[in-house]
Amino acid sequence: MRLLLVEDDRMIGESLVQALKADGYSIDWAKDGDTAEESLAVQAYDLVLLDIGLPKQSGIAVLQKLRAGKSTVPVIIITARDTLSDKVLGLDSGADDYIIKPFPLAELEARIRARLRRSGGNASPLMEAGGLSLDTAKREITYKGITTPLSAKEYAILFALLEHPGRILSRADLEERLYGWDEEVSSNAVEVHIHQLRKKLDADAIRNVRGIGYMVATA
Ligand code: CA
Numbered sequence: 001m002r003l004l005l006v007e008d009d010r011m012i013g014e015s016l017v018q019a020l021k022a023d024g025y026s027i028d029w030a031k032d033g034d035t036a037e038e039s040l041a042v043q044a045y046d047l048v049l050l051d052i053g054l055p056k057q058s059g060i061a062v063l064q065k066l067r068a069g070k071s072t073v074p075v076i077i078i079t080a081r082d083t084l085s086d087k088v089l090g091l092d093s094g095a096d097d098y099i100i101k102p103f104p105l106a107e108l109e110a111r112i113r114a115r116l117r118r119s120g121g122n123a124s125p126l127m128e129a130g131g132l133s134l135d136t137a138k139r140e141i142t143y144k145g146i147t148t149p150l151s152a153k154e155y156a157i158l159f160a161l162l163e164h165p166g167r168i169l170s171r172a173d174l175e176e177r178l179y180g181w182d183e184e185v186s187s188n189a190v191e192v193h194i195h196q197l198r199k200k201l202d203a204d205a206i207r208n209v210r211g212i213g214y215m216v217a218t219a
Helices: 009-020 033-042 059-068 085-091 105-119 152-163 171-178 189-200
Strands: 001-007 026-030 048-051 076-078 097-100 128-129 132-135 138-145 146-149 208-209 213-215
Touching: 001 009, 001 033, 009 026, 009 105, 026 033, 026 171, 033 048, 033 059, 048 059, 048 105, 059 076, 059 085, 076 085, 076 105, 085 097, 097 105, 128 152, 132 152, 152 171, 152 189, 171 213
Parallel strands: 001 026, 001 048, 048 076, 076 097
Antiparallel strands: 128 132, 132 138, 138 146, 208 213
């Protein structure tokens, strides 16, 4: 899952990038409103974490343009402003959720998971297809009766595949979901993670459609 963090506070930004990468998300970090707008124009994201008070243009302006452009990407506003009018303006401008700084990291993580599940059309924490059951709260996979914990990248791969069972995702599709701007990606990184997953689960858990990509079965 690829997220855009829009935050001008360096300390908050660095700690969020570190924590969310450890959770398996790929994160691009925009430090002002203009960079956020440009990033949203060229890259598809699964979710946006958006500060309101930003250099160059406010988070509200970025959000209003995003929604004017018909984007439905989930947006969680993260801001120190906690007056009623700011909350109302944020939600009325098209934000899906709102969290006030300082917040416990666990609460933001839970809100991100909930938003991503709903945008995948699923309110339950379990994503299921092809005999696989991914618990997005515990970050565990169950296959053929065996439950296994997952590394951050393994989790991200399974999440992407289970979002669209039956759809083939190419290596490039998966790389884009797994790695942010600042991450070096070796040419076989995705293959290595898939290989690990197949060893952990079973070779038939993830199908390799030769020359095209990877998928999980619909049933
Ligand atoms: Ca700010």
